[in-house]
Amino acid sequence: MLxxxxxxxxxxxxQLVRWRRDLHRRPELAFKEYETSSxxxxxxxxxxxxxxxxxxxxxxxxxxxxxxxxxxxxxxxIDALPLLEExxxxxxxxxxxxxxxxxxxxxxxxxLGVADLLxxxxxxxxxxxxxxxxxxxxxxxxGAQRMIEEGALTGVEAIFGxxxxxxxxxxxxxxxxxxxxxxxxxxxxxxxxxGGHASMPQHxxxxxxxxxxxxxxxxxxxxxxxxxxxPAVVSFGTVNGGSVYNIIPGQVNLTGTVRTFDPCLQALIxxxxxxxxxxxxxxxxxxxxxxxxxxxxxxxxxxxxxxxVLETAKMTLGRERIKPFGPMMxxxxxxxxxxxxxxxxxxxxxxxxxxxxxxxxxxxxxxKALPEATxxxxxxxxxxxxxxxxG
Numbered sequence: 001m002l003x004x005x006x007x008x009x010x011x012x013x014x015q016l017v018r019w020r021r022d023l024h025r026r027p028e029l030a031f032k033e034y035e036t037s038s039x040x041x042x043x044x045x046x047x048x049x050x051x052x053x054x055x056x057x058x059x060x061x062x063x064x065x066x067x068x069x070x071x072x073x074x075x076x077x078i079d080a081l082p083l084l085e086e087x088x089x090x091x092x093x094x095x096x097x098x099x100x101x102x103x104x105x106x107x108x109x110x111x112l113g114v115a116d117l118l119x120x121x122x123x124x125x126x127x128x129x130x131x132x133x134x135x136x137x138x139x140x141x142x143g144a145q146r147m148i149e150e151g152a153l154t155g156v157e158a159i160f161g162x163x164x165x166x167x168x169x170x171x172x173x174x175x176x177x178x179x180x181x182x183x184x185x186x187x188x189x190x191x192x193x194x195g196g197h198a199s200m201p202q203h204x205x206x207x208x209x210x211x212x213x214x215x216x217x218x219x220x221x222x223x224x225x226x227x228x229x230x231p232a233v234v235s236f237g238t239v240n241g242g243s244v245y246n247i248i249p250g251q252v253n254l255t256g257t258v259r260t261f262d263p264c265l266q267a268l269i270x271x272x273x274x275x276x277x278x279x280x281x282x283x284x285x286x287x288x289x290x291x292x293x294x295x296x297x298x299x300x301x302x303x304x305x306x307x308x309v310l311e312t313a314k315m316t317l318g319r320e321r322i323k324p325f326g327p328m329m330x331x332x333x334x335x336x337x338x339x340x341x342x343x344x345x346x347x348x349x350x351x352x353x354x355x356x357x358x359x360x361x362x363x364x365x366x367x368k369a370l371p372e373a374t375x376x377x378x379x380x381x382x383x384x385x386x387x388x389x390x391g
Contacts, residue, residue, distance in 0.1 A: 001124070002316065005117060005378060009371045012113055016370040019043070020109035021091035027080030027098040027105070030136035030143070033057040036078050036108075040133050043112050047119040049131075055146035059133040063118055065385070069127030072384045073152075073159040073343075074114060074377055075334065076107040077137035086361040101363040103164035103350065106370060108133065110162070113374035118381065127385040130156055140186060140295040142333035148340060158305065159343035160380050161334045162373060166357055168349030170366040173313050173376075174325030175346035177306045181299035182231070182259040183266055184331020188291040189214060189277055191241075193284075195250035207252040208241055210286045214254065215239070217280055221272045232269060233259040233329050259329040261298050299335035305344040308388065309380065316379045317372060323349070348373045 028036050037057045044051040044061045051061035058078070085092055085099035093099040111131055118129055132152055136143035153159070168174050191211045196204030215236055226232045234256065241252030258273075260266045274290050281288035313321060325347065334345050350369035356362035 001121075001382065002379065005375060008117055009375050012116060012374070013371045015116075016109050016113050016374060017367050019112050020105050020367065020370060023105040023108050024091050024100050025094050027093050027095055027100045029082055029098050030079045030139040031056050033078050033135050037133070040078070040108065040112070044115060044131070047115055049115055049119055054150045054152050055135055055143050057135040058143055058147055058152070059131075060147075060152050061115065061131040061133070063115065063122060063129045063131070065122050065125040065127050065129075067126070069125075070157050070385050070387070071128040071130060071155050072381050073130040073132055073156045073337075074111055074381060075132040075134055075159060075161040075337065076111040077104045077134050077143075078108055079104060079136050079138050079143075081138055081359060083359075083361045087364070089364065099361065101360060102138070102358050103365050104137070106164045106350070106365060106367075107162070109370055110374045110377060113370070114378045114381065117374070117378050125382055125385050128155070129381050129385070137333055140184065140293065140333075142296060142336075144333040144336040148336060153337065153340055156341060158384055159337045159341055160309070160377065161337075161343075161345045162348045162377065163332070163345070164350040164365050164369055164373065165347035166351035166354050166365060168323060168347060168351055170349050170352040170369050171317065171321055171372050172323040172349035173317075173321050173346055174323055174349070175301065175306055175309055175344065176325055176327065177301055177303040179261045179298050179300050180327055180345065181332045181335065182233075182261055182327070182329045183298050184295040185258040185266070186293045186295055187256055187258060187273070189254040190289045190291075191252045191254070191281060192287040193248070193250060193252075196248045198246040198248055201248060204248040205285050206248050207286055208249065210281055210284045210288065211239060211241065211252040211254055213280050213284075214277060214288070217276050218273060221269055221276065225268060225272050226265060230265055231261060231327065231329060232265055233257070234269065234273070259331065261327065296331045296333045297335045297339065299332050299345055300338055301344045302338065302342040305342055308384070309344045309346055312380050312383050312388070313376055316376050348376070
């Protein structure tokens with residue numbers, strides 16, 4: 001069947017690009033993916049694959065082959081990022097408040113391609129393939145938990161997902177056994193001081209000064225409290241306060257993220273952040289409140305299913321496509337699926353010739369990755385249904 005699928009991929013490639021670009025033009029944010037969901041539903045209905053809504057704007061489609069056999073799920077995220085897209089590509093976002101700056105438009109196109117290929121072969125395999133089109137991957141608490149709570153995994157025995165990745169050459173594959181992506185937490189710090197005239201700082205309690213010390217001091221949590229052999233990140237994303245050059249404001253708000261793989265290390269970081277935040281504020285006569293939000297858990301791949309992905313990728317695309325890859329500090333709510341059922345998540349290279357990274361307003365990916373990623377996901381489903389994967 002692989003030889004036949006390779007021929008079909010050539011036919012399907014222009015359509016994959018069209019799907020991707022159509023979706024890129026109409027990006028929507030978390031749980032607001034109404035037009036995106038409608039577009040996807042229409043494509044599955046054209047393929048005569050039953051589909052129903054789940055998790056508000058998400059979708060669950062189920063393609064049945066011959067009776068009996070296994071059930072495998074393939075997942076794509078469908079939300080965009082709140083960015084104003086930059087550049088002059090002819091398929092630039094038509095929604096100024098959103099853009100697909102992470103590759104989710106490509107993920108959707110790939111799943112549509114798999115559905116197209118498999119729908120034409122439903123009499124040639126035994127079992128079921130479930131397609132999960134998931135909202136809100138970019139914003140905790142994310143959409144995966146709601147998908148699971150509303151029955152998206154009912155009857156599913158294994159799951160696979162991919163992420164197009166600029167950090168790999170186009171067509172390369174990166175995957176590791178066990179923990180691969182980090183716990184992804186968020187925090188907010190509200191620093192309360194006493195406002196006043198900038199020329200008379202002695203009558204004020206400057207929250208900008210306190211916030212500046214916090215930004216510096218909290219970096220010591222990783223550099224001086226964490227074992228250097230254990231990965232951890234504390235990063236600030238926003239600092240907001242004040243409105244006029246000659247007024248000391250009464251409050252400054254900070255936000256950031258913490259990334260870890262180890263729950264014990266996460267607890268240590270939270271404790272030290274609270275101690276440093278309270279102590280620093282008090283030393284300047286200010287007050288500070290730390291609000292810590294636990295996000296996605298670490299993404300942990302099932303070792304047996306990683307082996308299955310590797311063997312299927314070697315058979316489908318060639319042994320040379322497998323590239324060295326290590327754990328990364330990015331978060332991904334696919335982790336919730338892997339807590340429920342076995343499976344694997346991997347990165348598929350799409351970085352050739354690309355200038356801007358993920359989450360940049362000018363982001364793009366190499367569309368040459370689309371047909372090969374579609375072929376690999378198709379083969380993962382078919383090989384699993386044949387009983388090749390164990391675990």
